[in-house]
Amino acid sequence: MxxxxxxxxxxxxxxxxxxxxxxxxxxxxxxxxxxxxxxxxxxxxxxxxxxxxxxxxxxxxxxxxxxxxxxxxxxxxxxxxxxxxxxxxxxxxxxxxxxxxxxxxxxxxxxxxxxxxxxxxxxxxxxxxxxxxxxxxxxxxxxxxxxxxxxxxxxxxxxxxxxxxxxxxxxxxxxxxxxxxxTYSVPEFQMVSGGFDTLSHIMEIYFSAPDEDNVSDDISEALMKSVIRNLRAAIKNPEDYTARSNLVWASTMAENRIIKLGKRTDFQCHIVVARRFCPCLAQDICQNLLPCFAA
The missing domain is CATH 3.40.50.1970 (Rossmann fold)
Structure with missing residues (x-):
């Protein structure tokens, strides 16, 4: 690192x-x-x-x-x-x-x-x-x-x-x-957008140098899996406390500087990553995020 x-x-x-x-x-x-x-x-x-x-x-x-x-x-x-x-x-x-x-x-x-x-x-x-x-x-x-x-x-x-x-x-x-x-009263679309924002934050750090084995990348992988899993659970039940609590803390972990340690933190790929996960993305947030993540 x-x-x-x-x-x-x-x-x-x-x-x-x-x-x-x-x-x-x-x-x-x-x-x-x-x-x-x-x-x-x-x-x-x-x-x-x-x-x-x-x-x-x-x-x-x-x-x-x-x-x-x-x-x-x-x-x-x-x-x-x-x-x-x-x-x-x-x-x-x-x-x-x-x-x-x-x-x-x-x-x-x-x-x-x-x-x-x-x-x-x-x-x-x-x-x-x-x-x-x-x-x-x-x-x-x-x-x-x-x-x-x-x-x-x-x-x-x-x-x-x-x-x-x-x-x-x-x-x-x-x-x-x-x-x-x-966070329960947040509309579904905004909740999904927040989850996608968290993923983008993590990925733009994860895909930056260095590429050799490091603890920060290990944490990032666990966080990304957690966001995807819990976002799907929260879509099914917006008041699933376990899912919503995990989404909150994953968001905090993505930007509290911990997963940035030992990384270059290249932030140029925020929109690039979004387009890869949701090809129909035409703006910062796409109306088709929900079906993409609900799949």
């Missing part, structure tokens, strides 16, 4: 009711002002929002909401969140959702602690973050991106028409709460 240095500062809490069990204690480590960040509002329909608001209020927190985080979060949205965080003196950002919400909030946690332009200094080119960012906590509701246990954030600068990502360990969340039950 190639030389490497491994670091992952995010503490993961996994399993049924892990939010109810651990979030109250975790909140005690931070100040009063909490930014509750989420996307289009699905958490208000599935009950997660009410559950979190109750926990936050019982903990005596002042909740400042930041909603409307879109798929492929924009730099403008990051700046909006950073301005709010500065204005309200946010002590903790609580990102509730999938990869887009997580990525946006990582960038916000950096921008809220920095007076310059984070796009120019940290996204258009690699930068050095030698200052503390605003603490971030994550509550997963959609699996697939694996963003919950890394410092990576993909942001779109609409003005420049550029979409790019950086991974800064300092932007890792302080904690990530992964309750597979929270």
């Amino acid at each position: 190639q030389n490497f240095v491994f670091e992952n500062s995010t503490k993961a809490y996994f399993g049924k009711e892990c939010v109810k069990t651990h979030l109250p204690e975790l909140l005690g480590k931070y100040g009063k002002n909490v930014m509750l960040a989420y996307g289009g509002g699905s958490i208000k329909k599935n009950g997660i929002y009410d559950e979190l608001k109750e926990i936050l209020e019982q903990a005596g927190k002042c909740v400042i909401e930041f909603s409307g985080i879109m798929s492929n979060p924009t730099y403008a949205k990051v700046q909006e969140g950073a301005d709010l965080a500065k204005e309200q003196h946010i002590d903790l950002i609580l990102a509730v959702g999938g990869g887009s919400v997580m990525d946006c909030c990582k960038a916000i946690s950096l921008a809220a602690a920095y007076d310059g332009d984070i796009w120019d200094d940290f996204w258009s080119k690699p930068g050095i973050i030698d200052f503390p960012v605003v603490p971030l906590g994550i509550i997963l509701t959609v699996s697939g991106t694996g963003s919950e246990m890394n410092g990576g954030a993909v942001i779109t600068n609409e003005a420049l028409k550029i979409k790019t990502g950086r991974d800064y360990p300092v932007c890792n969340a302080q904690f990530a709460l992964l309750d597979p039950v929270y």
